[in-house]
Amino acid sequence: TTHYLFIVVVAVNSTLLTINAGDYIFYTDWAWTSFVVFSISQSTMLVVGAIYYMLFTGVPGTATYYATIMTIYTWVAKGAWFGLGYPYDFVTVPVWIPSAMLLDLTYWATRRNKHAAIIIGGTLVGLSLPVFNMINLLLIADPLETAFKYPRPTLPPYMTPIEPQVGKFYNGPVALGSGAGAVLSVPIAALGAKLNTW
Numbered sequence: 001t002t003h004y005l006f007i008v009v010v011a012v013n014s015t016l017l018t019i020n021a022g023d024y025i026f027y028t029d030w031a032w033t034s035f036v037v038f039s040i041s042q043s044t045m046l047v048v049g050a051i052y053y054m055l056f057t058g059v060p061g062t063a064t065y066y067a068t069i070m071t072i073y074t075w076v077a078k079g080a081w082f083g084l085g086y087p088y089d090f091v092t093v094p095v096w097i098p099s100a101m102l103l104d105l106t107y108w109a110t111r112r113n114k115h116a117a118i119i120i121g122g123t124l125v126g127l128s129l130p131v132f133n134m135i136n137l138l139l140i141a142d143p144l145e146t147a148f149k150y151p152r153p154t155l156p157p158y159m160t161p162i163e164p165q166v167g168k169f170y171n172g173p174v175a176l177g178s179g180a181g182a183v184l185s186v187p188i189a190a191l192g193a194k195l196n197t198w
Contacts, residue, residue: 014049015070018042018096019077035137038094039130046096046129047122050103054117060108063121067100087149089141095132099125 050063071093078091106121107113 012069014045014053014066015073018045018049018070019074035130035134039126039133042094042096042133043099043122043126043129046099047103047118047125050100051114051118051121054104054107055114058112060104060112063100063103063107064097067096070096087141087146089146092136092140095136096129098132099129102128 046063046067050066053066054060054062074091074093078093081091082088102124103117103121106124107117110116110120
């Protein structure tokens, strides 16, 4: 019982971490301006969470399961916003599952080699996730149009979208902090895998 409870706790908390690491893309007012930040943070968080989760269970397919949990969780959040009267495109659900499947495939193809999963699988996630999400964003309504029609009620005044400032978001403290945190989580994931063998 404790074993399965631990898996549930890891899944839920990792989901929250991953979602918050790329929060800006869920709301289309920041979708394009934060795409680079999102790609770095989400690729890293997906790999960190999935590798930890996968090595804990030792079962190929766990990463896809992990990504599915996050996808369902986010669709629930999307439904909540929609229920509040916001448009369907106000929240965009990121595409995690195909990248997680590549990570699982790597783990399976290398005969459960954790180092290959981290290096090869992590690279595949980093290359594929931005592509899948770029396509995802091309299929939704214009982000700026949505932003000005439906501003986020939870945004403080200094983050309210103003058209001339949109491109400068990359240099903001939030963007830089998210990117730095994402980069730093790579060696942390490797360290976690190393500690898992001790």
